[in-house]
């Protein structure tokens with residue numbers, strides 16, 4: 001189990017060992033003790049799986065507002081995505097900055113996105129399945145979205161006309177929302 005910290009505090013790539021043989025491969029997709037030994041003590045309440053038919057499908061940017069904030073451990077089962085996390089923690093030295101990483105079926109790397117980030121992805125292949133564990137259960141009342149193409153965030157998604165849900169197509173800019181994670185806010189993960 002390898003952990004690679006990324007340039008935004010708390011964000012990292014987690015790579016379980018992938019054991020290949022003549023049949024294919026085996027990996028421990030999630031191991032609490034191995035991650036604890038590496039310094040990450042995570043507890044999840046829900047596993048999510050989404051399937052996107054077409055390449056160029058964009059889901060995001062999403063978060064759940066406190067007290068329902070979610071940390072997300074994101075992996076790709078089939079296909080590939082560009083996965084994006086935006087730091088929106090008030091007072092964070094990297095507030096407003098984002099990281100974009102390619103996750104794919106060919107690579108065991110998964111992205112750990114702590115609470116306090118916006119999250120979204122665009123699919124890079126048809127029939128893409130994304131599996132992710134979340135630290136808190138879905139809470140429709142606290143579910144929020146931010147425009148994927150918010151000019152203040154300046155994210156290069158590599159697509160100009162993605163497939164979007166109606167909700168994401170109508171999403172507001174970040175600056176038009178109440179502050180998502182106010183100063184002094186502390187998440188559980």
Ligand SMILES: Cc1cn([C@H]2C[C@H](O)[C@@H](COP(=O)(O)OP(=O)(O)O[C@H]3O[C@@H](C)C(=O)[C@@H](O)[C@H]3O)O2)c(=O)[nH]c1=O
Nearest residue numbers: 048050059060062063072119120121137138139165167
């Ligand atoms: C996220 C979620 C949605 N739903 C329902 C609500 C709706 O009827 C349907 C589809 O929801 P959405 O359009 O929000 O699905 P989607 O756009 O795939 O939302 C997801 O996007 C990625 C980027 C994330 O980070 C996730 O946390 C989540 O927000 O599923 C649940 O029942 N439980 C859940 O946990």
